[in-house]
Amino acid sequence: MPEIDDYSSRVLDVVDAIPPGQVMSYGDVAEYLGKGGPRQVGQVMSRFGAAAPWWRVIHADGTPAPGHEAQALAHYLDEGTPLRSARPPVRVNLRQARWTGAS
DNA sequence: GCAATGACTGGTA
């Protein structure tokens, strides 16, 4: 198990705070933290994503993490996340599902 | 210090 540094810890904290049925883009998370960038968030998710609801963090175009599309889709259907496309390429409707930190 | 790399993004064709 890799050690979790402070930045990664914050990223996971935000991801964990995303309510079911909603998502955030990598860029959104980075902007929310006010530090680093989308690539940094992605790197954290690749390392520690397993310890958080990674399927709620997707690309700006609504597509989930590569290599986990089927898993992500299963969670979306289970949580009722608004989908624009329920089959590959799987795409979440960010217009509705986007979570900015406001409850 | 430089170059390559990656679960990124937005624009253009």
Added chain:
DNA sequence: TTACCAGCCATTG
């Protein structure tokens, strides 16, 4: 819709 490109930022060799 997909494909390619330039910009972006931290990590790694």
